[in-house]
Amino acid sequence: MLSNGKVYQYSGKIDAISGTVDSGTGAVSLRASFKNPDKLLRNGGSGKVIVPTHRDSVIVIPQTATYELQNRIFVYKVVDGKAKSAPIEVFRLNNGTEYIVEAGLAPGDVIIAEGAGLVREGTVIDSHTSTNE
Numbered sequence: 001m002l003s004n005g006k007v008y009q010y011s012g013k014i015d016a017i018s019g020t021v022d023s024g025t026g027a028v029s030l031r032a033s034f035k036n037p038d039k040l041l042r043n044g045g046s047g048k049v050i051v052p053t054h055r056d057s058v059i060v061i062p063q064t065a066t067y068e069l070q071n072r073i074f075v076y077k078v079v080d081g082k083a084k085s086a087p088i089e090v091f092r093l094n095n096g097t098e099y100i101v102e103a104g105l106a107p108g109d110v111i112i113a114e115g116a117g118l119v120r121e122g123t124v125i126d127s128h129t130s131t132n133e
Contacts (some may be wrong), residue, residue, distance in 0.1 A: 008047070015032060032049060053093055055091070059106075060099070072087050073090055073099070075088055
């Protein structure tokens, strides 16, 4: 993506990636090569690199269904009518509102979808009032 917000029409190839990640922004410096027939790009210019990611057959949950504790992410599963805390692993990229779950949940698991930070271990859950599977 160019600095003016427009998507450059040609795909490029990443040549080199810096080993340093900016802890404040998550940005990484890299060098990429692109076709430049219209001479829009200048050597040393900056922009955003969009790396398309496609995943099949995944479990996607809202981030509001999670809470963090000591740099680990947890959800509350509903097991036998009670809230049970469970650690999950999520894909490193996310859209800011949802997580792709890599481990810790299986299809059919029922979780507390919102307000996970307000629930406590063992809280009785009436899962018949609202189900979103």
